[in-house]
Amino acid sequence: MSKVKTTYYCQNCGMQSVKWLGKCPSCGEWNTFAEEIVHKDKKKTNLIVNTEHIKLIHQISLNEEERYTTKDEELNRVLGGGIVPGSLILFGGEPGIGKSTLMLQTALQNNLKVLYVSGEESEQQILLRAKRISYQNKECYILNETVIQNLIPVIEQLKPQLVIIDSIQTLTTNVLESAPGSVSQVRECAAELMRVAKTSNIPFFIIGHITKDGSLAGPKVLEHMVDTVLQFEGDQHYLYRILRTTKNRFGSTNEIGIYEMQGSGLRQVSNPSEILLNQRDEAVSGVAIAAILEGNRPLMIETQALVAASAYATAQRSATGFDLRRLSMLLAVLEKKYGLKLYQKDVFVNIAGGLKIEDPATDLALAAAITSSNYDIPISQKVCFSAEVGLTGEIRPVNKIEQRISEAEKLGFEKIFISQNSFKNIHSKSYHIHIIGVNKMEEMFQKLFKP
Ligand code: TYD
Ligand code: MG
Numbered sequence: 001m002s003k004v005k006t007t008y009y010c011q012n013c014g015m016q017s018v019k020w021l022g023k024c025p026s027c028g029e030w031n032t033f034a035e036e037i038v039h040k041d042k043k044k045t046n047l048i049v050n051t052e053h054i055k056l057i058h059q060i061s062l063n064e065e066e067r068y069t070t071k072d073e074e075l076n077r078v079l080g081g082g083i084v085p086g087s088l089i090l091f092g093g094e095p096g097i098g099k100s101t102l103m104l105q106t107a108l109q110n111n112l113k114v115l116y117v118s119g120e121e122s123e124q125q126i127l128l129r130a131k132r133i134s135y136q137n138k139e140c141y142i143l144n145e146t147v148i149q150n151l152i153p154v155i156e157q158l159k160p161q162l163v164i165i166d167s168i169q170t171l172t173t174n175v176l177e178s179a180p181g182s183v184s185q186v187r188e189c190a191a192e193l194m195r196v197a198k199t200s201n202i203p204f205f206i207i208g209h210i211t212k213d214g215s216l217a218g219p220k221v222l223e224h225m226v227d228t229v230l231q232f233e234g235d236q237h238y239l240y241r242i243l244r245t246t247k248n249r250f251g252s253t254n255e256i257g258i259y260e261m262q263g264s265g266l267r268q269v270s271n272p273s274e275i276l277l278n279q280r281d282e283a284v285s286g287v288a289i290a291a292i293l294e295g296n297r298p299l300m301i302e303t304q305a306l307v308a309a310s311a312y313a314t315a316q317r318s319a320t321g322f323d324l325r326r327l328s329m330l331l332a333v334l335e336k337k338y339g340l341k342l343y344q345k346d347v348f349v350n351i352a353g354g355l356k357i358e359d360p361a362t363d364l365a366l367a368a369a370i371t372s373s374n375y376d377i378p379i380s381q382k383v384c385f386s387a388e389v390g391l392t393g394e395i396r397p398v399n400k401i402e403q404r405i406s407e408a409e410k411l412g413f414e415k416i417f418i419s420q421n422s423f424k425n426i427h428s429k430s431y432h433i434h435i436i437g438v439n440k441m442e443e444m445f446q447k448l449f450k451p
Contacts, residue, residue: 008033014183014221036178068161068203070110074259074268075102078243079228080251083162086201087250088194090168090222092208093232098241099207101129102232102259102266103164106205108135115160119146119170119180133265146180148173148189155196165193167207168222183221190222223247238354240276241266244295256295273300273411276353283381286373290365291386291404291416292357298400298407300384302352303362305369310346321351322362330367330389337393338441340374360388361398364417367441368448377449382414387422393441397422409433417444 008017011034013027021033067082076082079089093099100121107114108130114137118126126142141158145151148171155163165171169181171189178184190206197204208222210231223229227249234241243257258269269275277289277300286305291298303322310316319327327349334340349366351357365385372379386404388396397419398404405426408416415434423437438444 006035008035009183011183014187034178034182036176036182036184068110068112070106072106072109072257072268073270074243074257075106078230078245078255078257080245080248080255083203084227084250085161085203086197087203087228088190088197088226089203089205089228089230090208090226091205091230091232092210095209097232097234098259098261098266099232100166101133101261102243103166103205103207104129105133105265107140107162107164108133108137110162111137111139112161113139113141113159114162114164115141115143115155115158116164116166117143117145117151118166119144120166132263146170146172148192149175152192152196155202156200159200160202162203162205164205165207167209169209187221187225190225194225233356235354240269240353240355242294242355252296254295256297272297273407276301276355277411278302278352280381283378285376285378286369287381288365288369288372288379289381289384289413290357290359290362291384291408292359292361293398293400293404294355294359296400298403300407300411300413301355301357301362303365303369304350304352305366305373306346306348307342307370307373308346308348310344315342315344316346316348318346318348320349321354321356322349322366323358326363327366329391330363330370333389333391333393334367334370334441338371338445340371342370342374345374359398360396361386361404363387363389364395364444368417368444371445371449375449379448380415382412383417383448384408384413384415385417387417387419387438389441395419395438395440395444402426405431405433405435417448 008020010024010026010032012029012032013024015024015026017033023030024032067084069076069082091099107116123142123144143154168186168189172180172185173188176185176188193204228245229247231244231246232241233244239260241259241261245253258272259266260269288303290301290303292301317327331342331347335342347370364387367389368379368385386398388398390396401418401422405416409431413433415436417436417438420437420439423435428435436447
């Protein structure tokens with residue numbers, strides 16, 4: 001007879017407690033503890049020590065080439081070169097961002113034997129979605145199942161090369177009585193999937209929804225169990241989606257993949273800069289291009305600013321895709337060090353394309369865009385910027401400047417403003433693009449607006 005034990009879990013962070021608590025000591029949330037029944041069949045563990053399984057590190061053989069490379073270059077890159085058999089990949093993102101679409105595309109566009117397990121959509125709904133995506137895979141199996149005990153025999157019998165679970169929040173184990181999506185359900189199901197993945201060497205993609213504030217609500221507790229954590233980001237109302245890794249046991253976490261949501265599914269964007277830049281007939285004021293890095297990928301993005309006289313006593317500041325506090329800092333520097341009078345003016349800034357940028361190399365472009373809008377002087381579309389702005393108005397170097405310069409050159413820019421410190425360390429003669437190293441904001445504005 002199995003022993004029935006109850007424990008209390010915080011539904012927010014997964015903390016376990018033997019008694020009910022009003023406030024979680026771990027995450028500080030109130031009223032989040034719920035009682036859950038835990039059945040554990042205690043098997044007697046075998047305590048025979050077997051030294052035959054111990055290996056010296058050089059005796060272990062590597063099967064490096066054993067990765068499934070998919071047709072999706074972006075996904076391959078983000079995963080570090082393809083899907084590693086037996087790996088558990090958690091795929092998180094806000095509802096509606098396109099997780100199911102990307103996974104169905106992976107299932108349909110590669111010639112692998114795939115099992116797509118959906119607890120969220122009916123077979124008909126999946127077929128409707130599949131019809132929008134072009135597909136060629138003849139071995140894509142669809143299963144509507146939410147109970148993990150029913151699912152595992154199917155996997156063991158079918159022996160697919162890849163399993164996709166959509167989503168972990170809908171899976172339940174009949175050992176527990178708590179609701180689907182609760183922390184203990186999610187954890188139990190993932191542990192069960194991990195066991196199957198590791199013993200059968202089948203890779204698993206596990207979709208998990210994240211909440212609006214950006215945390216993987218239930219699935220957060222899984223991050224330490226899985227091999228790779230992928231995040232799908234972007235604004236639902238914009239076209240672009242960014243695929244990122246926040247953890248990867250088989251590759252770097254610096255890579256990103258960019259997709260565009262179209263009527264026929266997600267399209268890989270292999271030349272992001274060209275798409276993110278607006279082609280205009282003539283230069284307009286308030287626009288400056290920044291050469292930034294997203295992960296290891298150089299990107300040219302358009303920063304836009306609008307400076308207008310304020311109708312109210314307190315001027316408005318608003319930023320889309322850029323940190324508002326950083327904007328306030330930039331405005332203060334422009335005011336104090338460059339004498340720009342902004343205190344009675346509203347300032348709005350925007351990063352085109354709906355991207356959220358954290359690279360400090362955006363600073364200089366944004367400062368230029370704000371100044372350009374303030375004086376209503378356009379900046380040539382052939383000029384770009386890549387440097388951080390310090391509190392004293394100094395222009396600071398950013399990492400991997402050569403990569404940024406090369407990207408700007410490749411896209412036909414004629415001038416790039418960088419920090420004088422970076423300028424000293426590069427061979428400016430080896431580039432066709434005119435590289436200008438500057439130390440101070442004044443110096444840059446001199447060269448930019450009064451050539
Ligand atoms: P979906 O993959 O269902 O999101 P998730 O699984 O992350 O919740 O994608 C939902 C959105 O994508 C939906 O609003 C419709 C849109 N979409 C397209 O624009 N084109 C397409 O080809 C498909 C399949 C979906
Ligand atoms: Mg979905």
